[in-house]
Amino acid sequence: MSTITTTADKELFIKMVLSNWEMQISRMNNLLAKLSDAELAHPTASGRNTGVYLLGHLAAIGDGMFIFLGLGEKLNPAIYELFVSNPENSGLEKPSIAELKEYWNKVNDELAQKINSMPVDEWFSRHTAVKEEDFAKEPHRNKLNIVINRTNHLSYHLGQLAYLVSK
Amino acid sequence: MSTITTTADKELFIKMVLSNWEMQISRMNNLLAKLSDAELAHPTASGRNTGVYLLGHLAAIGDGMFIFLGLGEKLNPAIYELFVSNPENSGLEKPSIAELKEYWNKVNDELAQKINSMPVDEWFSRHTAVKEEDFAKEPHRNKLNIVINRTNHLSYHLGQLAYLVSK
Numbered sequence: 426m427s428t429i430t431t432t433a434d435k436e437l438f439i440k441m442v443l444s445n446w447e448m449q450i451s452r453m454n455n456l457l458a459k460l461s462d463a464e465l466a467h468p469t470a471s472g473r474n475t476g477v478y479l480l481g482h483l484a485a486i487g488d489g490m491f492i493f494l495g496l497g498e499k500l501n502p503a504i505y506e507l508f509v510s511n512p513e514n515s516g517l518e519k520p521s522i523a524e525l526k527e528y529w530n531k532v533n534d535e536l537a538q539k540i541n542s543m544p545v546d547e548w549f550s551r552h553t554a555v556k557e558e559d560f561a562k563e564p565h566r567n568k569l570n571i572v573i574n575r576t577n578h579l580s581y582h583l584g585q586l587a588y589l590v591s592k
Numbered sequence: 593m594s595t596i597t598t599t600a601d602k603e604l605f606i607k608m609v610l611s612n613w614e615m616q617i618s619r620m621n622n623l624l625a626k627l628s629d630a631e632l633a634h635p636t637a638s639g640r641n642t643g644v645y646l647l648g649h650l651a652a653i654g655d656g657m658f659i660f661l662g663l664g665e666k667l668n669p670a671i672y673e674l675f676v677s678n679p680e681n682s683g684l685e686k687p688s689i690a691e692l693k694e695y696w697n698k699v700n701d702e703l704a705q706k707i708n709s710m711p712v713d714e715w716f717s718r719h720t721a722v723k724e725e726d727f728a729k730e731p732h733r734n735k736l737n738i739v740i741n742r743t744n745h746l747s748y749h750l751g752q753l754a755y756l757v758s759k
Contacts, residue, residue, distance in 0.1 A: 437716075438605045441732045445740050470637035470755045549604075565608045573612050573740070580744040584751035588637045 435545050442572050443540065449579045450533055453483065453586070457529075460589055462522045469585040474513050476589045477522055479582050481508035484529040486578060487536060493552050493571045496539045504528060540572075602712050609739050610707065616746045617700055620650065620753070624696075627756055629689045636752040641680050643756045644689055646749050648675035651696040653745060654703060660719050660738045663706045671695060707739075 457465075457480070465476040474482075485505040491497045499505055504525075507517055520528070548569040551560040560566055624632075624647070632643035641649075652672040658664045666672055671692075674684055687695070715736040718727040727733055 434601055434605075434716075437732055438601075441734075441737050441740060444732060445737075445744065449744065470640075472759060473637075473755055565604055565611060567608075570608050570612075573608060573743075576740075577612065577616065577744060577747040580747040581751035581754075584748035585755070587748075588640060588752070592639060 432545055435549065439545065439548055439569060442569050442576075446572050446576045446579075447537075449576050449583065452583055453579065456583065456586055456590070457526065464589050464591075465522060467589055469588045473585070476586055477519075477525065478508065478513040479586055480522075480529060481519065481525050483579060483582055484525060484532050485509045486575065487529075487532040490536060490571065490575060491539070493554055494540070494543070494568050495547075495550075495553055496536075496543075500532060500535065501528060543568075599712055602716065606712065606715055606736060609736050609743075613739050613743045613746075614704075616743050616750065619750055620746065623750065623753055623757070624693065631756050631758075632689060634756055636755045640752070643753055644686075644692065645675065645680040646753055647689075647696060648686065648692050650746060650749055651692060651699050652676045653742065654696075654699040657703060657738065657742060658706070660721055661707070661710070661735050662714075662717075662720055663703075663710075667699060667702065668695060710735075 460476065465480065468475050469479065481504060485501075485508040488499045488501060488505055489509070491499060504520065507515070507519055511517060519525075549564075549567045551557065552566065552568045552571045555563075555566045627643065632647065635642050636646065648671060652668075652675040655666045655668060655672055656676070658666060671687065674682070674686055678684060686692075716731075716734045718724065719733065719735045719738045722730070722733045
C-alpha cells in the first residue's frame with residue numbers, strides 16, 4: 426500500500442509540472458501561428474534579439490534537455506552552438522526560418538515522446554549537471570526540476586516574443 | 593511507514609516549486625536594484641507597458657495569491673484594480689514608485705511567511721478558483737499548481753523588464 430500511495434503522489438506531481446510545460450509550448454505555437462516570417466524577423470524591441478533568434482534559442486535549449494534528462498544526445502548540436510553559445514550578432518550563417526520551425530517542432534515532438542515514457546522514479550533522480558555529492562544534500566535538484574526551470578525560461582522569452590504582435 | 597514516505601515526497605515537491613518561485617522573486621529584486629526610478633518609468637519596448645506598470649502588476653498578482661491559496665484577503669484591493677483589472681493607459685491615478693516598491697516587498701514578505709507555515713497536505717488541496725467537481729477529475733489543479741503558474745507569469749514579465757537594462 427505504501428508504494429501505491431507514493432507512486433500516485435509522484436504521478437500527480439509529474440503531471441503538474443509537465444502540464445505547465447506543455448501549456449507554455451502551446452502558447453509559443455499559438456504565437457508562431459500568428460506571426461508572418463517578416464514579423465518574426467523583427468527585433469522584439471529596439472536593439473534586442475529578433476523573434477527568429479529567440480525561436481532558434483528556445484528550440485536549442487529544448488534540444489539541450491535530452492542530455493540533462495539522460496534521454497540521449499542533442500538532435501542538432503550545430504544549431505545549439507549558433508543560438509545558445511553565440512549571440513545574434515555573431516556573424517555566423519544561420520538556418521532559414523522554415524528550418525528553425527521544423528527543428529522546433531522536431532525537438533518538441535521527440536522530447537514529448539521520450540518524456541511521456543519516462544519511468545516515474547526516474548524523474549526524481551539527479552539531473553546530469555548536478556554532482557552526486559551535491560544531490561545527496563539537495564534532492565530537489567532532480568530531472569523534474571529541469572523541466573520547471575526550462576518552463577520558466579520559455580515563459581521569459583515568450584514575454585519578449587509577445588512584443589512582435591501588433592497592438 | 594506509508595505516511596512518512598509520502599510526506600517526505602510531498603515536502604520535496606513543495607521545495608521544488610517554492611525554490612523556483614523564490615528564485616524568480618530574487619531575480620526581480622536584483623533587477624529592481626539595478627534600475628533607477630527614471631529607468632523603471634520607461635516603456636519596456638516602444639508602445640508597451642512601463643516598468644512601473646509591470647511592477648504594480650506583478651505585486652498585485654502576488655497579492656491575489658492570498659485568496660487563491662486560502663490564506664486570507666488581498667492586502668490592497670485598490671492597487672489590484674489599477675494594475676490588473678485596468679491597463680496602463682486607464683487614466684486612473686496611480687501610487688508612486690516608492691509606494692509600489694513597498695507594496696511589492698510587503699506582499700512578498702507576507703506571502704513567504706504564510707506559505708512557509710502552510711501544512712504539507714494543504715498544498716495538494718483544491719485552489720479556490722476550481723470547482724469541487726472539477727477538482728475531483730483534475731487533482732493536479734491544486735494550490736501548489738497556482739505557485740507554478742504564477743512563477744511562469746513572473747518569468748514572462750521579467751523577460752520584458754530585462755529590456756529596461758541598458759546594453
